[in-house]
Amino acid sequence: MAIRQIKSDKAAGPDNIPAEALKADVAATARILHILFNKICDEEQVPTDWKEGLLIKIPKKGDLSNCDNYRGITLLSIPGSLQQGIVKQDEGLRRRPTS
Secondary structure, eight states, X not given: OOGGGSOSSOOOOTTOOOHHHHHHTHHHHHHHHHHHHHHHHHHTXXXXXXXOEEEEEEEOXXXXXXXXXXXXXXXXXXHHHHHHHHHHHHHHHHHSOOO
């Protein structure tokens, strides 16, 4: 997922980094994330906030004392999601058979 493709006006994850902050200067964000992602690869250590999510309950219509009238969403770190996308893309490239 490219930085420009990140949806704006979404809640920040556990790291409190909103999409708008990453999109404010795409070139600077790309440079910083490139350095960070390489460090994560080299050290095989992912930031703790990227491994966590915030579970938020959203009320549906009906009696709010009934647990079935809520739906849960998980807020994840946006940089963490970007890094996951890169890893998945890289894994897809490796799985292709060579001829």
